[in-house]
Amino acid sequence: MWQAMARAGETSDWQAPELARYATGNALTTITRSLYADHFNHVVSKGAPRNNPAVTAVDPPDAPTTIRLSDCGDSTNWLQYKEGTNELVDNSPGGHRRIYAEVKKQADATWKVEQFAVEGLGSC
Template sequence: MRARQLSRWTAGLVAVATVGTTTACGNPPTTAGTTSTDRSRPVGNERVAEEKAAEQAALKAYAGYLSASRSASRRSDPQHPELTRFLADPLLTRVRVGLIKARANGAVSTGTLRSDPTVISVDLDGEPPTVEIQDCLDATGYRLVYVADKKPVPGTRGTRHLATAVATRYPDGRWLISGGSAHQDQPC
């Protein structure tokens, strides 16, 4: 019984630890020759530079998110200070709930999580501006183990799968990862 309950929450924790929930994949944006009828928006080279800067900021936030999540997962610490530096709700809450469940069951994450992210879309005109990221996460060396005996939690074997994330620019200018999804049924 305990193993069945653990496998349910651990599958969710592994997914949250590798990337949260609910975003969609899209096609890469085309930035060459960008034009605008709104005179307040940048055009041409200015627009391309703005989009490139957004891509870089979003990828930096995503790398910070993965690093903060791994650090927090090593101690199942839902209050790890780096989480709020790179994550925003609703993903922040999902990650924290997963960490709370792991702690309650005496489990922590160990191992290595490999990532190879790319930007698939940039929407600087949206409210708020967003950047979508697609990643091939390799969690084959990432495990959830019991603190007491370091034995793997049943049902937590990692896979190599597609993941998506959404970076959102907030009014203070920060890019934070606010949503994401682990597509464990889509190997990469």
């Protein structure tokens, strides 16, 4: 999901079809709204985050339909710029943030992120 968001962020394409391949529900709404705001404000992203999620819970244990993940995402090399420039939008260098996500099995047997939360810079 994060890699798809990074690719869409290169042009702030809030309608990128790839986003719905990995996210649904609140997660997809959060991503598309964020990308739309970037589009509206002429902001693009360059680079990509680094993630290494770990499973923290599986429900139900015998035949999972929900998986909870935790991660310490690294946005050091995934920054926002004013469109068409190399000028950073925010002087923040990026960094590590705690991420929690809930992934659910869909009716078509695929798994998609339904919701996530990202804590502040330096939270992990």
